[in-house]
Amino acid sequence: MDQQQQAHILLFPFPALGHIKPLLSLAELLCHAGLHVTFLNTDHNHRCLTHLQPLSTHFPTLRFESISDGLPTDHPRNVQLVGDLIFSVKSVTKPRFRDLLADLSTKSEHPVTCVIADGIMSFAIDIAKELGVRAMTFWAFSPCGLWSFLCMPKLIEEGQLPVGGEGDDMDQMVRSVPGMESILRRRDLPDICRQQVDDPLFQFFVEEFKAITRTSALILNSFDQLEALTLSHIDPLFSRIYTIGPLTALLTSRIAHDVSRSLSSFNNLCEADRSCMTWLDSQPLRSVVYVSFGSTGMMTRGQLFEFWHGLINSGKPFLWVVRQDGIAGVEGEHAIPEELHEGTKDRGFLVDWAPQEEVLAHQAVGGFLTHNGWNSTLEGIVAGVPMLCWPTIADQHINSRWVSEVWRIGLDMKDTCDRSTIEMMIRAMMEERREEITKSMDRIAKLAYDSANQGGSSYHNLDKLIEDIKKKV
Incomplete structure (x- = not known):
């Protein structure tokens, strides 16, 4: 041999x-x-x-x-x-x-x-x-x-x-x-x-x-x-x-x-709900905020509701990955409150898990609210999607700082979780600072593409x- x-x-x-x-x-x-x-x-x-x-x-x-x-x-x-x-x-x-x-x-x-x-x-x-x-x-x-x-x-x-x-x-x-x-x-x-x-x-x-x-x-x-x-x-x-x-x-x-x-x-250890791709097909170009805090991220019910209100109040359509096992202290079918499903019908779409790389590559997605796990950060870069960062564990805190201050491809929202800040930061990512962030992201995404080819x-x-x-x- x-x-x-x-x-x-x-x-x-x-x-x-x-x-x-x-x-x-x-x-x-x-x-x-x-x-x-x-x-x-x-x-x-x-x-x-x-x-x-x-x-x-x-x-x-x-x-x-x-x-x-x-x-x-x-x-x-x-x-x-x-x-x-x-x-x-x-x-x-x-x-x-x-x-x-x-x-x-x-x-x-x-x-x-x-x-x-x-x-x-x-x-x-x-x-x-x-x-x-x-x-x-x-x-x-x-x-x-x-x-x-x-x-x-x-x-x-x-x-x-x-x-x-x-x-x-x-x-x-x-x-x-x-x-x-x-x-x-x-x-x-x-x-x-x-x-x-x-x-x-x-x-x-x-x-x-x-x-x-x-x-x-x-x-x-x-x-x-x-x-x-x-x-x-x-x-x-x-x-x-x-x-x-x-x-x-x-x-x-x-x-x-x-x-x-x-x-x-x-x-993936979780099975993706592909119905979200059909929903994305019906949304305007670069209008959707994709929200996912990864496969192990946890939040309290209080934090869940702050994000919910912030997303609703931002006025942007959103696709949100809310895992059944991702809410601290709550298990089973009641982990995700029914009012969350009801309150998102007009503008949002909830799934337990999503095919993330496909979602980020979809033309309807204009922003990524993420925990900044390294896989997600790189996938956001490859797709060229601006990020709003809410890190919780491991290297996520430093990744979010680099996203916002070194690469300038997103905004950092660490150590805070209130609806007014979430609304304000989403609007900044999708409107006020969109052009600035997108310009940096386009440059970084091209570097990623060139390095891999x-x-x-x-x-x-x-x-x-x-x-x-x-x-x-």
């Missing part, structure tokens, strides 16, 4: 949709290059993605495996209980991963030659090294988020963490993150920075960010032109960095086949990644 046939990559995401989705896109790109790929999910998420199995017929070098996350079947696995998932994976999944990788590396027809593990799954990198398998890290968050995380030990040492305490000036600039001195405020730091430094979850992330530099290579779902300054600070910490984003644009550029056969069309930086970097995997260096 030649090196291309022998190369076998094991992809192992953290068990959350925002981490699974980009690695599935990478899996498709690697399979398209003729590489053997094993995609490893937890048993829970594997069951949710059973509809992916038939796609193996279109990707003969792809297989799916699963492993326990150690939690009971009925555990909600939501963002409010993410600590349960993190510590269970670390204690229960880790030894099982070692056994599985040992088997795949010795007993498989095509032994695993490279592990690409999620950036907060450092144990997978360490186990791969123990077993003599090359290991790379895939970072599912933004590079600007990564750099702020990597600077956390310095912020702790200087006594700047935690933030958000009583009397804390959250608009004070953070001067200890090189390259961000004039941009980053205390409120823009990742949400974990609002925890006490001795909190077990805080300590977990600090240790993971220290461990990430042990990898032989770092793969980023971003592109050079978007975050050149940040990348210049990260680059010296790693022997190799591959910026290969936006992955959604790279898929479009590299793989010319029916989208219905694509892994990227089947990578032949001759672009991400296109080239993917070729380099594939070449290096084949060489098994």
Whole structure:
């Protein structure tokens, strides 16, 4: 067999949709290059993605495996209980991963030659090294988020963490993150920075960010032109960095086949309600505000009603993803109040989940009210849709700051949730500042397109990644 046939990559995401989705896109790109790929999910998420199995017929070098996350079947696995998932994976999944990788590396027809593990799954990198398998890290968050995380030990040492305490000036600039001195405020730091430094979850992330530099290579779902300054600070910490984003644009550029056969069309743990596409067809050009706070975002009923009133009062038609499990403290069929459905009939359309990339690409959509998860942020950029940002967790706080102040492709509404502000910000995005924001967005969207197409930086970097995997260096 030649090196291309022998190369076998094991992809192992953290068990959350925002981490699974980009690695599935990478899996498709690697399979398209003729590489053997094993995609490893937890048993829970594997069951949710059973509809992916038939796609193996279109990707003969792809297989799916699963492993326990150690939690009971009925555990909600939501963002409010993410600590349960993190510590269970670390204690229960880790030894099982070692056994599985040992088997795949010795007993498989095509032994695993490279592990690409999620950036907060450092144990997978360490186990791969123990077993003599090359290991790379895939970072599912933004590079600007990564750099702020990597600077956390310095912020702790200087006594700047935690933030958000009583009397804390959250608009004070953070001067200890090189390259961000004039941009980053205390409120823009990742949400974990609002925890006490001795909190077990805080300590977990600090240790993971220290461990990430042990990898032989770092793969980023971003592109050079978007975050050149940040990348210049990260680059010296790693022997190799591959910026290969936006992955959604790279898929479009590299793989010319029916989208219905694509892994990227089947990578959701939730089933999309496609009736919203018919509704969008009936709406005027660039008139609709698309609202989604992601697959794990949570809000209170009070916040739900503030957004509802703000959207109604803005006078704009809106398509709103309101997940049944996305309202804190309420479950089942009564999670979404009936008056919300009734009150949106004339101007709005509610769905439990939407085919987001298709929605953003629809000509009726003129604005994106988002939590600024990195996948959503990149998808908004690729579609060229201005954003209104309401971040809640992880790197979303810093992403929203970059959207508004660095790239100037949207507006930041973090740490506030009242109907008058929501109405005002929607009107600013869709009317008063529309021309200004759209001009910046058009420029950034073109950079994304150019990077992902032949001759672009991400296109080239993917070729380099594939070449290096084949060489098994």
